[in-house]
Amino acid sequence: MGVNVRGRSFLTLLDYTPDEIRYLLGLSAEFKRLKRAGIDHSSLKGKQVVLLFEKTSTRTRCAFEVAARDLGMGVTFLDPGSSQMGKKESLADTAKVLGRMYDGIEYRGYKQSVVEDLAKYSGVPVWNGLTDDFHPTQMLADILTVQEEFGDVRGRKLTFFGDARNNVANSLLVICSKLGMKFCACAPEELQPKKELVDRCRRVAEETGAEITLTADIEEGIRDCDVVYTDIWVSMGEPDEIWEKRINLLKPYQVNKELMAKAKPTAIFMHCLPSYHDRLTTTGEEIYQKFGLPAMEVTDDVFLGTQARQFDEAENRMHSIKAVMYATLK
Numbered sequence: 009m010g011v012n013v014r015g016r017s018f019l020t021l022l023d024y025t026p027d028e029i030r031y032l033l034g035l036s037a038e039f040k041r042l043k044r045a046g047i048d049h050s051s052l053k054g055k056q057v058v059l060l061f062e063k064t065s066t067r068t069r070c071a072f073e074v075a076a077r078d079l080g081m082g083v084t085f086l087d088p089g090s091s092q093m094g095k096k097e098s099l100a101d102t103a104k105v106l107g108r109m110y111d112g113i114e115y116r117g118y119k120q121s122v123v124e125d126l127a128k129y130s131g132v133p134v135w136n137g138l139t140d141d142f143h144p145t146q147m148l149a150d151i152l153t154v155q156e157e158f159g160d161v162r163g164r165k166l167t168f169f170g171d172a173r174n175n176v177a178n179s180l181l182v183i184c185s186k187l188g189m190k191f192c193a194c195a196p197e198e199l200q201p202k203k204e205l206v207d208r209c210r211r212v213a214e215e216t217g218a219e220i221t222l223t224a225d226i227e228e229g230i231r232d233c234d235v236v237y238t239d240i241w242v243s244m245g246e247p248d249e250i251w252e253k254r255i256n257l258l259k260p261y262q263v264n265k266e267l268m269a270k271a272k273p274t275a276i277f278m279h280c281l282p283s284y285h286d287r288l289t290t291t292g293e294e295i296y297q298k299f300g301l302p303a304m305e306v307t308d309d310v311f312l313g314t315q316a317r318q319f320d321e322a323e324n325r326m327h328s329i330k331a332v333m334y335a336t337l338k
Contacts (some may be wrong), residue, residue: 013335017127017134020120020142021182022208026216029148029186035331036152036324043078043327050080052337055111058084059137060091060126062117063244067281067325068137068145072114075330084110103129112337115139118245133336135329140245143175146280147183148328153321154235157276162217165190166235169261170305171199171254172222176239176280178205185209185218192221194229196257226260226267233271236315237278238263238305255299263306268315277310279318285311 011031013024021029042049057076061069069085076083091102099122106113107130115123116137127134136144154161166184168177172193181201184191191209193200200206200222213220223229230236238261241254263277284292284304295301302308310316 014338015133016336018144018332018336019123019127019134019136021144021147021179021186024186026186026188029151029183032148032328032331032335033152033155035335036148036328037155039078039330039334040152040324040327049078052334053080055080055337056082056084056109057112057114057333058086058106058110059114060116061085061087061137062115062122063138065116065138067322068116071145071325071329072137072333075326075333078330079334081111081333099125100129104131107131112333135332135336138175140243141175141178142182143179143280145325145329145332146176147179148331149321149324150180150237150278150280151183151187152324152328153278153317154276156320157317158234158274162188163190164234165192165232166237167192167194167229167233168237168239169194169226169229169263169267170238170258171195171241171243172201173199174239174243177201180237181205181209181220182212185212185220186216188216188218190219190221192223192229192233194223194226194261196224196261199257227270230267230270233275235278236263236268236271236275239280240282240284241305251295252299255295255301255304258305259301262304263310265307265309265313268310268313275315277306277313277316277318278321279306279311279316281318281322283311283318 011028059072073083103126112133113130114135114137115126118140120139120141123136123139168180172195181191241258285306286308287293287296
């Protein structure tokens, strides 16, 4: 029986089976082929989607807008100042109104409960563009990138270095467990994923053959690694005061040439972006002036090196998001 996710919301990959995830990955690859070949695939003409952004973004907004237009759909963008959601109108009421006007809703913001309530009350598919807990569209782009490099991802080791409690690390843990990969969170003990999520993913891993490792030992994390993954050390919405503590905790986990040299010779580097790999951002320069660090989670030589795949990854956001919207709206 074929996979059918029509009418489903896309809130967390915990809700999707391995077969459904592989279906979305295959669809992502096909849409990438069509896009690069210049073949029209505007098969959702007449449909309308709305993008609700409480957190700003470059990749997520652009990927959703281009993907929707490639599929022939109309797009409305609403930032926090353009909607009364949660202010003069309840979330439930807003969801019900939007569901009468739009065929699908994207939400990028803070609480996972918000995207879940949008799905509960709107009556149309809702797509999680990022919350504090999960970032599922990023994961499809990430694994598509790994597949392009290695083919079958089963048994491949992906190690996340950094704050392994954040939405990206959480979602990597989920998708690796679903697809039979070896996931390693390499971080200080206090920055490891929550036990509840780890336990749930270990149960999934028992069925898929995945392996899950939590360690503070950098040598263990990098050993036999196929994919070296990192993210910024302080997430959007966290206070600036936390920088000093987080830097002191994570400086040993910086991805640099010495670390990459200990991975497999064929290993690739990945980052969901944006990245503080140099001093060419306001934050990067401020951190350098205050702490003397010219780069944070990854050094410039790795970021610009031959093993880096973060811009392939960024492009793949567009293709994977297109797959999610098409599959749930077709």
